[in-house]
Ligand SMILES: CC(=O)SCCNC(=O)CCNC(=O)[C@H](O)C(C)(C)COP(=O)(O)OP(=O)(O)OC[C@H]1O[C@@H](n2cnc3c(N)ncnc32)[C@H](O)[C@@H]1OP(=O)(O)O
């Protein structure tokens with residue numbers, strides 16, 4: 001019997017330094033490059049947040065103007081990619097489509113072979129600009145609708161929502177959507193970001209790292225939870241069912257989606273801001289959904305003392321905006337591309353191959369049977 005300490009799931013293990021963001025479990029706070037995420041959500045556009053994550057400082061007016069122009073010019077995706085997406089099975093998960101699209105873009109981008117940090121940044125900006133187009137195409141494909149070309153006259157969120165739903169979004173939708181993008185943008189060494197850093201640590205390319213990160217985000221213990229929350233709220237139905245539904249689910253040892261967190265144990269720093277955005281966006285029109293949402297949250301706190309995470313308010317917000325449930329995690333991808341690529345750049349700048357050890361518990365060394 002070995003006395004090696006096993007850190008299953010790397011729980012509690014500090015594997016590297018980062019200056020991108022700090023998740024503070026003690027105070028339930030989150031800062032991006034020093035700025036509280038709530039302040040960024042209230043005062044900055046998502047384009048500014050993306051710049052901040054990549055560069056470490058907020059953009060000047062001139063930098064923002066140049067960046068905005070660049071981003072607007074990069075939104076279109078090649079017709080060949082649209083054909084690739086059209087050729088995918090109608091019922092495949094949109095995360096599979098987004099993962100395939102990023103991989104296809106990598107195969108077609110000569111910058112994949114470059115180790116120049118400027119090329120990494122340029123690829124990051126391209127992916128930031130193209131992912132909304134890909135996600136909008138995918139949402140429309142699911143509904144049998146043709147793609148809508150990006151509009152360079154519109155800002156990031158307005159353009160995305162117009163490409164998805166075919167009409168100019170109202171201000172309330174844009175505000176709530178931008179809030180979700182900023183809150184989802186970055187969260188230190190979460191599973192998908194760590195995946196991106198592992199791939200980068202082998203000196204592989206940005207597209208490979210992002211493709212792998214999308215795979216990690218898809219799972220319901222991570223980004224896939226925002227979809228699972230909405231399925232769960234539909235399953236619960238009426239608010240009066242919440243307690244009984246929860247008791248049965250807990251008795252069956254089910255994980256309650258949108259609750260709990262590996263780092264935060266007394267509440268996710270981002271929930272109050274997203275919860276407020278949900279309530280403002282819902283207004284008085286969706287009292288039934290909010291009642292179920294509140295009753296389940298209260299019951300979970302009472303029964304298990306487990307708090308909701310960001311996916312809990314984000315799921316119903318995306319539902320009320322009109323997205324199909326399987327599109328929720330691709331929306332998370334659009335936001336987290338900023339954090340992933342900031343970490344990929346940081347890993348490239350101070351690389352060490354990520355390769356932990358394991359404790360062997362298999363059969364002792366033995367002879368092959370006689371043949
Ligand atoms: C943006 C994001 O990725 S945020 C996370 C999104 N994921 C989810 O919402 C999925 C549901 N939540 C979970 O599965 C977990 O809370 C995780 C995976 C997020 C964190 O898991 P861990 O840090 O490994 O916590 P762990 O699973 O050890 O939980 C500790 C205890 O709380 C319980 N617990 C934690 N979360 C939940 C939950 N959502 N439902 C029911 N029980 C839970 C565990 O069963 C465990 O109980 P036990 O000690 O009796 O076995």
Ligand SMILES: O=C([O-])CC(=O)C(=O)O
Nearest residue numbers: 186187189190191262263
């Ligand atoms: O930090 C985590 O483990 C998961 C999470 O909340 C995120 O990635 O936003």
